[in-house]
Amino acid sequence: MNTVVESASETLPVVHARRRDGLLGRFASLRFRLILSVALVHAVLMGTFVWEAVRDQSADIRAQLVSRGHELVTLMAVASTNALLAEDLGSLGEVTDRVKRQPGVVYGDIVDIRGDVLASSAPARVGHRETRALNVKDRFPLKPGDHVLDLSRPIVVAGRRVGTVLLGLSTRSMDTALEKTRDAGLLFILMALVVGSVAAWALSMIVTRNLHILISAVRRIAKGDLDVRVNVNSRDEVGILAQAFNGMVASLQRTSRQISREHEKRTEAERLACVGELAASIAHEIRNPLAAVVNAVPLLDSDKLDPEDHAEALNIINTESRRLQRILEDFLRFSRMREPQPVAGDLGALLEEVCQLFSHDPAVSRQVRVRCHVPAGPCRASYDPDLLRQVLWNLLLNAIQAMPTGGTVDVSAEAADDQVRVTIADSGTGIPHDIIDKVMRPFFTRRGDGTGLGLAIVQRILMQHGSKLSIDSEPGRGTRVTFQLPAG
Amino acid sequence: MGMMWLVAAWLVVLPAREVHAGPAPQPHFLAFGVLPLQSPTKLAGMFMPLVEGIQKALGQPVEFVTAPSFATFMKRVMARRYDFVYLNPLLFRRAEKAGYHAVAKVAREPFTGILVVRRDSPLHSLNPATLPKGLRIGFPDPNAYAATVMTTQYMKKLGIDVHREFSIKYFGSQNSAIMAVYAGLVDVAGTWWPSLRSMPPDVQKSLRVIAETPPQPQMAIAVRSGMAPERVRKLTHYLTSLTHSASGRRILQHLGFKHGFAAADDGEYAKVGQ
Numbered sequence: 001m002n003t004v005v006e007s008a009s010e011t012l013p014v015v016h017a018r019r020r021d022g023l024l025g026r027f028a029s030l031r032f033r034l035i036l037s038v039a040l041v042h043a044v045l046m047g048t049f050v051w052e053a054v055r056d057q058s059a060d061i062r063a064q065l066v067s068r069g070h071e072l073v074t075l076m077a078v079a080s081t082n083a084l085l086a087e088d089l090g091s092l093g094e095v096t097d098r099v100k101r102q103p104g105v106v107y108g109d110i111v112d113i114r115g116d117v118l119a120s121s122a123p124a125r126v127g128h129r130e131t132r133a134l135n136v137k138d139r140f141p142l143k144p145g146d147h148v149l150d151l152s153r154p155i156v157v158a159g160r161r162v163g164t165v166l167l168g169l170s171t172r173s174m175d176t177a178l179e180k181t182r183d184a185g186l187l188f189i190l191m192a193l194v195v196g197s198v199a200a201w202a203l204s205m206i207v208t209r210n211l212h213i214l215i216s217a218v219r220r221i222a223k224g225d226l227d228v229r230v231n232v233n234s235r236d237e238v239g240i241l242a243q244a245f246n247g248m249v250a251s252l253q254r255t256s257r258q259i260s261r262e263h264e265k266r267t268e269a270e271r272l273a274c275v276g277e278l279a280a281s282i283a284h285e286i287r288n289p290l291a292a293v294v295n296a297v298p299l300l301d302s303d304k305l306d307p308e309d310h311a312e313a314l315n316i317i318n319t320e321s322r323r324l325q326r327i328l329e330d331f332l333r334f335s336r337m338r339e340p341q342p343v344a345g346d347l348g349a350l351l352e353e354v355c356q357l358f359s360h361d362p363a364v365s366r367q368v369r370v371r372c373h374v375p376a377g378p379c380r381a382s383y384d385p386d387l388l389r390q391v392l393w394n395l396l397l398n399a400i401q402a403m404p405t406g407g408t409v410d411v412s413a414e415a416a417d418d419q420v421r422v423t424i425a426d427s428g429t430g431i432p433h434d435i436i437d438k439v440m441r442p443f444f445t446r447r448g449d450g451t452g453l454g455l456a457i458v459q460r461i462l463m464q465h466g467s468k469l470s471i472d473s474e475p476g477r478g479t480r481v482t483f484q485l486p487a488g
Numbered sequence: 489m490g491m492m493w494l495v496a497a498w499l500v501v502l503p504a505r506e507v508h509a510g511p512a513p514q515p516h517f518l519a520f521g522v523l524p525l526q527s528p529t530k531l532a533g534m535f536m537p538l539v540e541g542i543q544k545a546l547g548q549p550v551e552f553v554t555a556p557s558f559a560t561f562m563k564r565v566m567a568r569r570y571d572f573v574y575l576n577p578l579l580f581r582r583a584e585k586a587g588y589h590a591v592a593k594v595a596r597e598p599f600t601g602i603l604v605v606r607r608d609s610p611l612h613s614l615n616p617a618t619l620p621k622g623l624r625i626g627f628p629d630p631n632a633y634a635a636t637v638m639t640t641q642y643m644k645k646l647g648i649d650v651h652r653e654f655s656i657k658y659f660g661s662q663n664s665a666i667m668a669v670y671a672g673l674v675d676v677a678g679t680w681w682p683s684l685r686s687m688p689p690d691v692q693k694s695l696r697v698i699a700e701t702p703p704q705p706q707m708a709i710a711v712r713s714g715m716a717p718e719r720v721r722k723l724t725h726y727l728t729s730l731t732h733s734a735s736g737r738r739i740l741q742h743l744g745f746k747h748g749f750a751a752a753d754d755g756e757y758a759k760v761g762q
Contacts, residue, residue: 082528083526085529085556086556088555160539
């Protein structure tokens with residue numbers, strides 16, 4: 001089973017509401033929806049009202065016209081009965097003349113039982129056979145383009161039809177009145193639309209003004225300003241929301257301050273613990289060589305010491321002193337690490353250079369084979385050459401030291417998107433699972449001659465470059481370390 | 489083969505030709521002219537059932553027609569506008585000259601003229617010695633035979649010169665003249681029994697007959713010369729047999745003729761007007 005150590009940031013589930021930007025987003029705003037809704041309601045209600053009013057008025061006007069027509073045609077029938085029976089064409093003519101003078105009358109004819117026109121508002125028709133239907137439909141609606149309401153009334157005497165009265169009434173004035181009513185209705189709908197929109201706009205301004213204040217406050221909070229408060233004094237839902245919002249922000253601010261204090265405390269505690277641990281590590285590291293030196297120095301003053309032991313004591317003092325010196329230098333390097341100065345360079349060339357140094361080292365090349373895999377062309381990245389050389393040196397040294405009986409180290413670089421990935425894989429002993437998360441701590445080492453600062457320095461340099469070290473190891477089969485640098 | 493196509497095409501076109509043949513020709517109406525003794529509507533109410541019956545008997549539509557006045561009616565008669573007419577004996581004599589021939593007359597009822605007054609009138613008889621001066625008398629029309637001509641001649645025989653003793657008014661119809669005396673517009677009205685009987689009961693009760701003329705030949709129904717004999721025969725038969733059926737009696741009830749019609753000829757009216 002591979003073990004991966006990665007300082008990955010914690011991922012939290014976030015629910016993203018669908019956001020519409022631009023013009024669509026503006027149409028999707030609460031204000032627009034409110035205006036649209038109120039305007040539509042106004043238009044629909046007013047439209048329905050106007051439609052009903054126009055329909056009712058239309059029915060009334062039509063009914064009045066039909067009623068007036070029936071009255072006129074009945075009067076004509078009554079007035080013309082005697083004259084019709086007596087074939088008194090002069091009297092019949094007077095009837096049609098008088099009828100014609102009535103407003104809206106288009107024609108008025110009196111027809112005898114044979115269908116002959118005895119009197120007419122159009123004198124040319126008198127004496128001719130009536131060609132129109134005597135039993136007309138005096139109902140609305142009329143045919144399209146027909147603006148004359150035709151009415152007829154049989155003249156009945158003693159139960160027998162002796163003639164027919166025909167009357168045509170113009171519907172022009174009625175149509176004009178209906179058109180006026182309809183136009184007025186449309187105007188009312190338009191006015192309702194405008195008034196409704198303005199009212200809705202004003203209402204939306206009142207409602208959404210406080211919401212906009214809340215939105216601004218939320219944006220300031222998102223930028224880290226927890227001192228923000230909203231000043232909404234309304235008693236509606238938005239006012240309640242604003243109060244809750246202020247309470248929430250105040251609570252958030254308290255929590256944030258508490259967390260900051262806790263963080264400071266923890267950081268201080270960790271810092272003190274780290275200092276203590278570091279001090280203990282330093283003390284532990286220098287205690288043995290210092291003890292060896294302290295024990296060996298008195299031996300040099302002893303006359304009883306034979307030359308061979310004297311030389312051994314001197315050797316111990318020298319060896320342990322150098323060890324002390326190395327420990328202190330590494331520690332100083334670790335603690336005084338300078339800020340990196342990244343420049344764009346050919347990372348492939350640097351890798352080849354470091355690999356070549358190890359390959360030419362006879363102590364290494366006897367047992368370990370170092371292979372370098374870099375792209376054919378320049379593999380440019382942004383890095384501090386000196387610091388990155390130290391990173392590569394430490395990682396290769398660790399890999400070689402992990403293969404006491406020999407093996408292969410593969411160093412590779414590959415460009416991916418705007419990053420360059422560097423991988424160093426060995427076929428060494430690997431890292432046990434129980435310590436893999438400790439190997440990057442300062443002074444942690446499994447070797448007696450190591451200072452335990454190599455990987456700590458590597459991790460620190462990579463962090464300064466905005467990267468981190470990833471370790472994938474399988475005990476008995478090898479370790480693979482990976483880091484990425486921004487492409488140059 | 490070509491003939492078959494022609495036949496097929498004709499069969500296809502035939503229905504279309506029938507569809508577009510237009511309205512059926514209007515049947516010929518027989519015009520029944522009735523002397524305007526009453527107002528046209530009232531006259532129509534009296535004669536319309538008879539017209540319906542004649543129409544059924546002849547199998548041909550009949551149109552009831554009257555005229556605004558006696559003079560107009562006679563002008564139309566003289567112009568032979570009517571196929572058959574109902575008119576008084578005096579006017580029949582004139583109609584004869586236009587080719588009309590009497591086929592029926594009102595049966596058994598004496599054709600007399602009567603003079604009526606209001607029931608509360610001081611007039612009870614026509615005595616020239618006691619007749620008040622300046623009386624107003626109403627007639628339907630100067631040519632109303634019973635109501636005007638016969639009553640005027642009757643009063644002349646009694647020694648009363650109507651044109652000198654009375655102030656004369658003509659009201660156009662019998663019922664108008666009757667209503668005039670009922671309303672007090674005139675003191676006396678000349679009319680005849682059928683018209684008086686056709687008035688509402690209240691009006692009849694309010695009036696009183698003070699004189700009746702000697703009888704004359706009755707009102708006649710005359711046909712225009714040239715009418716088919718078979719049609720004339722059917723018309724005469726129908727008129728004279730009205731009393732034989734319930735429906736006929738109802739028609740006579742509308743007319744106010746109790747005994748119906750009897751056959752007549754031109755000779756019965758030869759002495760009228762002499």
